[in-house]
Amino acid sequence: MPLYKGDPRSVGGYKLVDRLGAGGMGMVYRGRSRSGREVAVKIVHAEYAQDPVFRARFRQEIEAARRVSGAFTAAVVDADPEAELPWMATQYVPGQSLAARIRDQGPLRVPELRPLALGLVEALRDIHRAGVVHRDLKPANVLMAEDGPRVIDFGISRAAESHHTLTETGQVIGTPTFMSPEQFTDARTAGPASDIFSLGALLVYCITGRGPFDADSPYLTGYRVVHNQPALDGVTGSVRAVLERCLAKEPGDRPGPDELAREFARVLPEPSPGEPETMRLRLPSARPGPPPPAGDPAATRHPRWRGTRVLMAAAGVLAVALTGCLLLVPSRGDGATGATGATQARTTAPSRWAPLPPGWKPWQTTASAIAEKGVRKAPGYEGNREPACVPDDGALYCAGSALLPERIDATTGRTLWRSGIAPPGIPADRYVTALLGVHEGVVLVELTVTGADGKGEAQSVLALDGTSGTRLWSHPVRTDSLGSVYAAGVTLTQEGDGTAVTVRSAREGTVRRRIPVPAGYDCLLLAAENRPYVECMTQEEGSHSTKFLVVDPAGGTARTLASPAQSRSFVGVQDGRLVFVEADDRPVANSPDLIYTRIVRVDPDTGRRTPAPLPERYRGGVPTLAHGTLYFATSSGLVTAVSPATGARLWQSHTTLETPGQASVDQKGRTVYLAGGSGRVAALDTATGTLLWESSARAEVLDTGLLPTVWFNKGALVLATSDGTLFTLDPAHPDRKPVPG
Template sequence: RLPRRRTARTVLAACGVLAAALTGYLLLAPGHGDATARVDSAPAARWSSLPAGWQPWQTTAYADAERGVKKAPGYEGDRAPACVPDDEALYCAGSALLPERVDATTGRTLWRSGITPASLPADRYVTTVLGTHEGVVLVELTITGDDGRGRSQSVLALDAADGRELWSHPVRTDSLGSAYAAGLTLTQEGDGTTVTVRSARQGTVRRRISLPVGYDCSPLAVADRPYVQCASRAEGSHATRFLVVDPTGTSDRVLESPAQQGSFVGVQHGRLLFVESDERPVTNSPDLIYTRIVRVDPDTAGRSVTKLPERYRGGTPSLAHGTLYFATSSGLVTAVSPVTGERLWRSHTTLETPGAVSVDPSGRTVCLAGGSGRVAALDAVRGTLLWESSARAEVLDSGLLPEVWFHRGALVLAASDGTLFTLDPAHPDRRPAPAG
């Protein structure tokens, strides 16, 4: 499926800055550079205090639940969950994992929803959390046949309090996924020629959008705005169409914005921002080489191109706090101006195949993680390496790239073997006390 960032992620208050630390930072911070970052000798000064009584916790996405399906079926210790944070909870799903709610403060699994028949083997289903809205958790469920191909697919709404199913609707099994944005779910249903927009709360149809003939289309959402991205099926064609959906669901106005094939990274100054790639650096490398930034005006479909002053390597780029980030499979992180394409800094980490870059709510600190649960924190302005934490899992790669979430001053992560844990960014290797 086309790249999709999980939606409706409420980034919670974290990483506050003390006045004295800010003053010291402004006095000491040099300009942007391209040297390899050095380790910060006093990382604790930049982090705010954690809540009184806070304790680090570590659990697994397959821990016993307090409500619903108590024991997770089919756990083999080599599957990573994908989680969506919202307020005080993480809503997690994944391959062979039923949707569940985990308390972000304590690590307790509050409920696990039994949305599949109890007799269905765990290796026959995949669940994805699309987003949350007014006490509702939107989930996509795919059930596969013995050959591993999709047999049925549906979108469901669950009650966030207890995991009860509120409504469900079938989706085409050959669709490229569903999306959630602004209280709406977007799914490809029926004969595949339309995308259906439904109310997330009631599941009622708001509108249906006709899709262009000869294109494969995928609903997605960025910054809580709904879109539909379509790629031409014609051999050798890189043509794409980008439909900008009215987020209120009350208008039939859909704008088509043609652009060349590339990674859609977000919205910058009201423009849709793409980063285009030409080639891979080496055979079998998961990285791409990016050479252009493309902006598309969603109102006029006007397209402007900025040639990057150098070739940047990385996986899927990410846009956060007005900066474009590239992270390579070898742990090299590059920060780039999304306006000029100028490199702001480049730093080396020792992470193995890191996931997307996350930036704390203050915009001061960049965090990213590898599959083993190792985390690197860097200064967002200088690129200085603040620290790297130790591993929490033996499995390095399970097909999902890990992300870092922020919760009440702490970092929360999921490792490739299903381990869920939190850490104190001022003391990243502080571990939970032994049980008993």
């Protein structure tokens, strides 16, 4: 990945030339010494550099990596743990990670395992002989070099003879799918045998595309690691017997590296004559996927969601846990299984992908590059940086926290204008802008100015000229409102004393009607199928009452319906009926997911309700109704497609996304996309759930609390990451290198 505007250009005499990725403690760059030698440079995040525990952990990583030397580890070249931003340079290993290898090409064949398994056993032998326990052996920490695997990242390793740990009480460090039972029960007892257990889990994952203890949450995965026998479906013969010994619950029952090397040499076949061992794990082109299914489902469009603010806050809490204090990172197998059980494959069928816009290029820009000329973020601002955008006729209109509305050419990434609507004298970290929609060349925006305590001081809805960004009209709204909405040429706002919803013309800003709302109710404004709605709720002790208003945008009149009386989400319209999904009031512990229990369809003319209890208790964040299918996605990346009429499961597929946002379906209704906060995108076939591809990450995951969404510019994808990166993808070639915008 190219360097970002705020990235350092050199450290310790090494010129930084590229981003390689992000870890829990810092960024990793590709660097070059004055002599031209290439190295991988890891720099601790500024906020962690001030934390004595994190600084000590980094010293520990350097010490552990320096003690290890072998053909299958990456040697330390240089380091400065006492620098203002501590850093370490190691041997640069060209090649993708094992995780990316499995993601791109699917599980390995048994003959392909020999060079990998024996190389990793040799690496562990060298690590253990140096008196070090790695404690985080997983596919992402194995690089596939031309001459064999390399084990990297000793960030949570420790000396084998030491029972001291830097982990604070209640923290669990590692990746659950590949952790040993003792890491969950008492991390201080995790010795060399713990790495053998992780190696066994890693090799099962390489063969089957999933871990032997995988579950829908990292917490259930941990329970299975400690208490359940491994799931080894797909692993047969003598290899299975060896891996069963590696995965023994008791450390003393697992083989040591020398014994394990002899066992693998015995049970794993030699490469075919004339085919070097290392060639098997190089970087060949992706295997072609199955042909796309025929037929396009009927089209519906997914709406704006009730409950989004609560779910966004919950997602933010989980993001903190996954990237900071908890350090318990959920990891799933990179292979996916859908209704057909097919493994992940990238399709090259040209009929699946819509044509790209003329002149399109894979551009990338950032929020910090967007915010210029007096509207740059306030110094030290580290809040939400993810822009939210609305595509319209080849343009992308974007806004966000500490960002002012902009128009961007969606084909080239060039900024066409940025609006100067910031109140005079207000620092950038105290305003938030949100794009409501675009109507006949008019851009509708909500602007909120917050106080030093984070509470709203002023809020207004504005209309901007889409060509120039100049203000056309503006009106104040209540600072305690739950947001404004645009649909069908009108805006709905809550103004004045809050006793009515104001319906205004989007073009002129004139009032068409004021709709009274029930006294004692809090009202949320919604839009679906280009139609506005108002959902009003009261939550008195012992009772829960809801009224749902269907608004006529032409005349501004409204019809009140009695909607379901339980906790639920309005997800859209299908076959002329409003669709609600009810959820259990009790959220899933330690997860932003909810448990959904029933679908209710409501006739908007008569108010008649048709409930359909779900045959399964589906988990997920905010559900999506698109092209006649209801999609649930869990925080661990499990995607389930459901019939909105019956609730029956159509398919279920695993992705490796962490806390994905809402699903987006292309115009053909053939492909569903989900994105994570790092900018990784998963593409699945809407008919079968087959995972077509997953793109690489574009940024580190920050605690923004936003749910990322994929937008469309004709045949191209557009999305934003949690650190403010905005970029586009060609879905037929998702890993094409971007051109900086």
